[in-house]
Structures are given as structure tokens and as C-alpha cells.
Amino acid sequence: MNNANPIISINNVQKYFGTFKALDDVSLSVDAGQKVVVLGPSGSGKSTLLRTINKLEGINSGSIVVDGQDINDPANDINRIREEVGMVFQSFNLFRHKSVLENLTLAPIKLKKEPKEQADRRCLELLEKVGMVEKAASYPVQLSGGQQQRVAIARALAMKPKIMLFDEPTSALDPEMIGEVLDVMVTLAREGMTMVVVTHEMGFAREVADKVVFMDEGRIVEIAEPNQFFDQPVHKRTKLFLEQIL
Amino acid sequence: MNNANPIISINNVQKYFGTFKALDDVSLSVDAGQKVVVLGPSGSGKSTLLRTINKLEGINSGSIVVDGQDINDPANDINRIREEVGMVFQSFNLFRHKSVLENLTLAPIKLKKEPKEQADRRCLELLEKVGMVEKAASYPVQLSGGQQQRVAIARALAMKPKIMLFDEPTSALDPEMIGEVLDVMVTLAREGMTMVVVTHEMGFAREVADKVVFMDEGRIVEIAEPNQFFDQPVHKRTKLFLEQIL
Amino acid sequence: MGNKQVIIEVGDGAAIPSPRDKGLFTAWRISFFGTLAIIAYLLLFRPDPYLDIIKFLPDGIVVTFQVTIASISLAIVLGLIAGLGRISRNRLFNLAASTYIEIVRGIPLLVQLFYIYFALGHLIRVPDMLAAIIAMGFCYGAYMGEVFRAGIKSIDEGQTEASLSLGFNRSQTMRYVVLPQAWRTILPPVGNEFIALLKDTSLVSILAVSDILRRGREFASESFQYFETYTMVALIYLLITLILSKLLSILEDRLSHYEQR
Amino acid sequence: MGNKQVIIEVGDGAAIPSPRDKGLFTAWRISFFGTLAIIAYLLLFRPDPYLDIIKFLPDGIVVTFQVTIASISLAIVLGLIAGLGRISRNRLFNLAASTYIEIVRGIPLLVQLFYIYFALGHLIRVPDMLAAIIAMGFCYGAYMGEVFRAGIKSIDEGQTEASLSLGFNRSQTMRYVVLPQAWRTILPPVGNEFIALLKDTSLVSILAVSDILRRGREFASESFQYFETYTMVALIYLLITLILSKLLSILEDRLSHYEQR
Amino acid sequence: DATWPPMEFVNSDKQIVGYSIDYMTAAAKAAGFTPVFKNVAWDGIFAGLATGKYDAVCSSVSITEKRKKAMDFSTPYFKVRQALIVAKDSSVKSLADLKGKKVGGQIGTTGYFAIKAADGVEPKSYDEVGLAMEDLKVGRIAGVVCDDPVAANYAMEQYKDSLKIAATIETGEVEYYGIAMKKGNKETLELVNKGIEAVSKTSYVQELQQKWIGQ
Ligand SMILES: Nc1ncnc2c1ncn2[C@@H]1O[C@H](COP(=O)(O)OP(=O)(O)OP(=O)(O)O)[C@@H](O)[C@H]1O
Ligand SMILES: Nc1ncnc2c1ncn2[C@@H]1O[C@H](COP(=O)(O)OP(=O)(O)OP(=O)(O)O)[C@@H](O)[C@H]1O
Ligand SMILES: [Mg+2]
């Protein structure tokens, strides 16, 4: 692996929930512009791994360096680091009391002190990009799941992050809506965004991923390029998983 | 159809929920010892039909005569009629505060004034029959779904009903438990109990039913013997349903 | 994403310490041992006037408990009737129960106490303490009615249907199937109401019933040691309610274990 | 079938008529129009003494509202602090808030009123009404704290996570994301507490603050028409709380429509 | 505490009026100050004095040894005795006849202390004397003890159909009303004493007697 100048570098991370070991000696590095897809059975620690990258979960040992800053070093302002790292959740988590456009502009206006007009203009462009500009004035409850998720992606992009994390962004969607969200993600990948994606969409993984990470029981079992991963998996556990899922 | 001496006779029943017509001119008669399976898509009125038979739902017009008594005639004591008609629910509905044996003996002791020892003895035999005698002292929460449903059947039998109604008795069960409940029902059918069963278990319908009733949108669309019903359905709607389900 | 409906209602009882809160410094422990420590300190190091005050109070404590227990018993009976009324299909019974609850909850307890106490006096001659008990029981019966209603409603409709289909009539169903299950849900809020009622019995002091507060006021009005007397009265109430709420939480814990069998 | 945990808590506010209850004879209507009718009857057909009584009361009503509004404002501020304390990760702040709530809820409101009224007098010289307001606000702050806590807890954790991941810190998250959503959940119980507090302000009459009840007692002590006076006082309270609870239910209805947009 | 007719009470115009009020007003005029009257619940009236919520208590306060320890008193301005009120049809002649019965009085008054001092009588304290009268009228208690002008007011006027004065109680010493002041408040004390002295020499006292007590 090319570890010359990784934008995310996860080193020997251990993470416990009580006495339960959710991450066990996990190391992973992601270069700028790389797209990493994380696969694994339920409960294997995929979400936990993703959430440690922007410190929604703390860790017990090891280190995580994002864009040159150790995120668990109290000297570094975690809030500034989080601005660099966009996150998209399975359950969308749009702010229910704000319109679609306000969902996007809230953070830039409050955190980056961007003038409202400029934020509005810029965010409308983002909505355009995810195909949601006609719904700018709607409220989240009025949108379908797929529409909400596209807005959620745009909201994360509004902070101009260097990295985007996706935690099963399509799992809560009806089948007919999965496509529209994946399209947005593919476009984003084409534009060179650094992405770490937890997903069960194998097509997306094959098409977009630079590398596929397979986790099981809190450990990274295999890291490989998608073609190799899907066609010639090395580990027994990986083979079993692929058999079940494909 | 042989309507000589039906034990259940449903005549031109209409049933509304508010303005919604749940049963539309439904007529059906069931002879003593007959087994009738009711099929139909969701919302077609199967449960409603079953529940009108022991007046858990009242009706708006028409008549229902059970064992010679018009159940909607205020002169007839509905509680005595209900003793004749056992009912088994999708969600079991065992009394949560009573042990398995007490679930069975409660009604005989309180309603029929059966002496406790006699009720216990008789109900233990019933539990034996459904294979639940070792769990006599357990409480419902301690049982699996399949076990609860077998107890529920035994509880209904403890009142020595002439008719048994089943509303999707296996729909809430994990696949591995469906068999044990169907076995009990098949045994019961062999012993000559009059049964009206709403179910999606086509195997059971084929094996046990004397006639199959197909409902759609509150109406009875087709009544036929199982072989004819499954192999040469008459109505278009029936064919469509069978295609979807098989 | 449908719209989530969240309903918050805050009980009037003392805060119930979570039995799962195993930390050494829980709010309950701080309050309880703090209260004990202050009482001990006052009695040991400032026996004058605190020893005199505390000697004055015991029969007030007895009266407080007497009134509380008698009132809650009455309230439970009235509450059961009101609760059954509120879920009854009999329109008249239902309306009567609802109106009783609406009216009682719309008038301050203190005003009702005055009213029932003095108005009742015009009609029949009842001893003062009985009048106070009737007034408290009448008011709390309305609150209790809502507790019973919620408790009964919490029992799955399927239980009722199963019971009816066995041949039980509605009142047998209530008696043999619903109420025996409902009491486990009802017990904790009834406990809460008990504590709330115990605190509210302080109002009967205004009707010249010699409860803790009245005894304290009598002492203070003679000795002019208002500050010291009310300190002691507050501490005593706090101690009682803290102990009761602990007992209640232990009971609830037992109950939930029982449920999980 | 897992074990269902049902928690019943009964608010202290007036029974809130369901806006969905469209029947002509609702308990609310019976109570409301009944109250109006009785008041009208008494004033028209028995002007002596009822006209005198009702002339005596208006400034008491004003005082009651003054005390209620001032107290609830104070209670909301204290409640917000206590509520944030109860969910704070800061152990000390959390314990302090919990202990405040535990202690306040453990002592009868009347005793606290006496205590704060007299004890406060030892420390600073405040006017009676201010003392009463501070006492009421202090007590209701604890109840309000539980309302705020529940309201904040009702907001999905995902909202907080989304906000944090955008770069907001915890207090910005509370301010921009959680509280604006929580208020809709909080408003109905705050309304309930308002009504409950309005009723409980009757207790300040004991501290010689001239609220409705005090006015009534003054009238009665001069005219000796206890029965008539308390009848009118109770009717006035009932009318006020019925109107308020109706307004509250309309407000809630609006809110839920708003939610369903 | 304006619940003590005819000495001090709230009239139907919501004014605090009564014998004490008029007396004090006159005294103030004589001494050259303007009193502001404030209605305060009896139970706590001395606490308010101690904490300085007001400068003086003019509320039919009997001068007692115990009270003197806690506060200062002006020169006496009214002589009272304690009267026992009972139901009209009662044959009770004295407190001693009420052994084992409940007798009510206002909390913290000399009347209530007299009940407590009586042997075998069960004392019952009320926030207001009027409430005790109500309870007496409906029969919850057997008697009420209070200052004689107040007793007269109730037994002769308000409840003349149902109550009567059975006896006046000898408490050993003669009881006088005085204005109570916070201990050490010399300035106010002198001012009030000056006023009382001036008024007591005039015929205004008889006028007041006539106006409020009617004898
Ligand atoms: N907050 C928590 N407290 C305790 N245990 C947790 C917590 N969050 C996750 N876990 C546990 O850690 C393990 C890993 O969880 P994680 O959510 O990372 O799995 P996952 O791979 O994302 O699974 P899924 O595909 O179901 O989302 C699971 O066993 C889970 O139960
Ligand atoms: N209590 C009720 N109030 C209003 N509508 C009802 C009620 N019960 C049933 N319905 C409606 O009546 C129709 C028939 O319901 P029913 O439960 O009989 O259907 P079903 O055939 O049993 O369907 P399923 O297979 O889903 O159980 C449905 O549209 C249902 O929504
Ligand atoms: Mg996950």
C-alpha cells in the first residue's frame, strides 16, 4: 500500500464498549482522493470504525491522524477537524426543524461566518448537483428517503470537507430509491473526493472502490482491490461472506 | 353445498368500519365437522369475517346463526355462545399473569364451576395432547411463539367448544415453529372438530380443508374444494392470487 | 419518516432514584445522607431549640401518615371507579367520570379542601380529620382515576379478546384478566401519588388538622423560632419522602424482575 | 414475546380535553358551560351575596396571574439550567442539578413556601410578593427541569451526531439543533405546569399575598359567608383553568398540524 | 392580620379598617407620622417584624412576658379579656366544663394559649378565628376562646342566632393590647408611645369604643 502521505491514518486502534472489544488492532491508511469501501457482516465493527474517524466514538488505544492532526490529542480542536470530514448516516438525520436549504446553510453561516446570500447561492448549487433544487424550501418530513439522503450528502458537502464518510447510506431506502443516491455518490467519487463507504452495494464497491476492506469481529481481515477481492478472495471468512451475500 | 343442518350459517352479512365496507353481502355455511379454510389478500376481510362469528365484531345487516342461535339476537346470551366457539389468535394472547395450566383452567373453573382438581387433570391431558405438559407451570413469557400457540389452542379446547376459529395462527411464528402448530391443528381436524381457519399455509389448506373460501375486498369470490381451487380456479382474481402466492 | 409523537408528563411524586444508578454519589444518597447529617448535627450541637422542636413533632407525623393512608385508600376506590368510568362504553357513566376528573383537576387542592371542609360541615356533622380525609381522597381520586385508566389501557387488547372469546363477560374480563395484569403497571404511579399525597397533606394543616406542619407552626408561633422550626419540618418531610421513594424504587425493581422471569 | 415496559405518569395540570373529541357532550363542555351557567345563575338570581363576592375578587385574579407568570418565568430559567444539568456529562453539574430536583420534590410546596418566605427574610429584605414568586419559581424549577430533560432526550441522538459531525460543538448543537426541536415537545407539558402552578399559587394566600383565595378569605372573614365565598372562588378557578386548558389543547393541535406539514 | 373584627379587618371596600386602625391613625397624627397599613397573616406576623418587613405590628397583640422577650411593646392602648364562645344551646359555663372536648383558637394568640393552659381541654389551632367560629357553628368543636371585643362581635352580630359568650376567662393578669416593635427599635417605640399617650387623653377613645364596639 502507498502510505507516503495518507490523509487518514489509523494505527493499531483498540476500541471497547464496556468489556466488549469492538475494534481489535485496526490499522488502515487512506490517501487523498482514494475511495475505500468497508464490507463485513453485521456487528463486525464497520460503523464503529467509521465513527472513530471523526471521533463520534473515542478509542482506547492506538492513534488516528486525519489531515495531519491526531484527532485524539486534546490540543487539536476536534470541531475544526470535523469540518473537514463530512458524514452521511443511514438514517439521514436531516434537521427536522429546518428547510432543505437551511439544513445546508446552517453550519457554513454559523461556523464559517459565511454571509447568508453567499451561503444560499452556493448551497443552491449543491442542491442542483444532487437534483434537489426544487425542494429547497421543503421540510425533511415532506421528502422521500432517497431525497432526504441526497440532501444529507449535500449538507455534508456544504462545509467543503476533504473527506466524506458514508455509513450504509442506502440501507434504509426502498429499492427504487437506492439508485438515485448511488448516482450522487458515484459523481462525487468521479470528482476526486476522498471517501470511506460502509455499504452492502457490491456493484458500487466494484465500480468505485480503490480498495475494499473486509472486517469481521472487530478486525480487518482482508484489504484488496475490488477485482481481486471479489474474484480471488484470500481468506476463508471472506469467501464465506461473499457466498452468502452474492 | 349441503345446507341441511349447518352449525354456522352466515347470511348476507354487511359490516362497515365507519364508512368503509369491510364485509359486503357475505354468506357462508359450515356443517358440523367441516373444515373451512379462508384465503385472500391482506385487507380482504378474512379476520373480520372470522371475528363476526363469535361477535368480537358486530354486524350491520344480515344474520349469523351459530349452533342454532342467532348471535346478534339480544335474547341469546353471547357469552354462552362464545363458550361453544374457541378462537385462536395470530398473537397467541395467552394471559401473561397466569401459568400455562392456569391459562387453561381459568375459564372452566370460573365459568363452568368445574372443580379445580378435575379441571387440572383434564387440562393436563390437553397439554399432553399439544405436547406442552412439561411446561404446565411455566409462564407465557418463558415460552417460544410456537409453544405459546399450542397452549393457546389447548386453552380454547379446555372449554370443550363445538367450533374452533383460527386467525392466521402461524403468521407470527418463526419458520421452524410453524410445523409444530400445524401438527396440532391437523390432529384436531382428524378428530372431527369443526374448524374455520384463516391461513397462508397452502399445504395445510390442501391437506385438511373440506372447502376453501376465497375473499377479496370484503366479498366471497369463490368457494371450492381444495383440489379444484388450487388446480382449476374459476375466477380471474383467484388465479392472480394463487400466482402471486405459490 | 412519519412524525413521531412524544408525550412528556411529569409526575408529582418525589424523584425516583433509578435502582440501576449504582454510582457512589447519587443524588438520592447525597440528599438522604445530607439530610440525616444535618438533622444529627442540629440535634447534637444545637439541642436548643432543635431538640424541643423535634419533641413537638412526632404526633404530627402520626397524623400526617394517618391522613395520607386513609386518603389514599379512599382515592384508590374513587380512582378505580373513575378509571373504569373513563373507559366505559356507557356514555353516561363515562361522561360523569370525565366531568368529575375535569372539575377536580381544575380547582386548586387548597380551595377544594376549604370548600369540602366547610361546605360539608353545613350538610353533615363529620369530625375535622374525617372531613380532611374525604376532601383529600376526593381530589386524589381524580388523579388516581387517570392512573387506573392508563394502567388498564396499557393491557393489550388481545388479552380482552381472548378472554371474551372464552365466554367471560366484560366485567369478568376486567376482574380476572385485565386488572390483575394492570396492577403491576399501576403500582409505581400509585406509589408516586402516595408520596405526592403525603406532601399535600401539609395543606390540611390549614384546616387545623394537627399534622407535621401544623405542629411546627404551633411551635413557631409560641417560640418565634420560625427559621429553626421550618428547617426541621422541611428536613423531616424530606427524610420521609426520600425513604418512601427509595422503598418504591426497590419495589419497582422487584416487580420488573418478576416480569422478566 | 418480550416484556413490555409501560410507564404511566400523570401530570398535575388540568385534564386536557382532546381536540379530537368532537362529541357535543364532552366533559370539557359540560364543565365549562356548567360553570358559566352556575356563575350566571348565582349573579342574576342571588346577587346578594354573590355580586358582592365577585366584586371583591378581580384584583385577586390579577395578583394570581402576576404571581403565576412571574413564577413560571423564573421556573423556566431554573428548569432549563436544571434540565441541562441532568443530561450534562459534567459530573458535578449533573449531581448538583439532580440533588436540587431531588430535594425540592421531596418537600411539600407549602413547607417550602413558608421556609423560603421566612428564611429569605433573614438574609435579604424582599417584598412579600417577590418572596412568594421566588419560592414558587424555585420549586417549579425542579419540575420544569424534568420537563426540559425529557424534552431534550426526546430528540433523536442522530440529530446531535449530524450536528457534531458538521463541526458544531456540544453547546452549539444544543442551541441550534436540539432545543429548537425540543420546544415543540416541551410546550404542552410546560403549559400543563403553568396551569398546575396557577392552581398552586393559591398557597401564597397563606403568606398574605392577596391572590384570589386570599381575597375570598378576607371577604369570608368579614361577611362570614364561607360557603358562598368558597363556591365563587372555586368557580372562578375552574373557569380560568378550563379556559387555559382549552387554549393549551388548541395550541397543541396547531403544533401537531405544524409537525405534519 | 386583618381578620379580627372589629379591631382590624378588611371591609367590603377592601380597606383595612377597625378600632386599632383608627386608633393608630389618630396616634400617628398626634406624633407626626403617617402609618402605612399592611395585611399580614397572623401566623408569621412576628417573623415579618423580626426580619424588618415592617416597623410595627398593630394587630391586637396582647402584651405577654414571653412576647416581651422577643420584641418591644408600646404602652398599652386597649384592655382585653379572653372570652369563651359556645353554641347558643350549650350549658357550658366555663372552660372547665369542656374537659375532653375540643376548643379552638387562633394560632399564636393569647386565647389559644389560655386553652392550652386549661386542664383536660383539647386545644385546636386555626389560622383565622373566623374558621374556628365556623367549626364551632357546625359542631366540630365545642368552644372558641378569643379576645372579648372579637367574641362580642361574633356572638352578638354575625352568629347571634347560633353562638353566645359563655364566660370570660381569668388568665390571672389583666391583658392589654400594645403595638409590637422589633427589639431595640427605640426610635419607633418612642414615636408610637408619644402618639398613644396623646390620644389616650382625648375623648376620641370613647368615640372609637362607640363606633366599633358599640358600648
Ligand atoms: N454504543 C454501543 N454500546 C455498546 N456496544 C456497541 C455500541 N455500538 C456498537 N456496539 C457493538 O459493537 C459491535 C460493532 O458494532 P457496529 O455498529 O460497528 O457493527 P457494524 O459492522 O456496523 O454492524 P451493522 O452492519 O449491523 O451496522 C456490535 O457488536 C455492537 O453491538
Ligand atoms: N377496527 C377496525 N376499524 C377500522 N377498520 C378496520 C378495523 N378492522 C379492520 N379494518 C379494515 O377492514 C379491512 C379488512 O380487515 P381484515 O383485518 O378483516 O383483513 P384481513 O383479510 O384479515 O387482512 P390480513 O391478511 O392483513 O389480516 C381492512 O381494510 C382493515 O383496514
Ligand atoms: Mg453499522
Ligand SMILES: [Mg+2]
Ligand atoms: Mg387478518
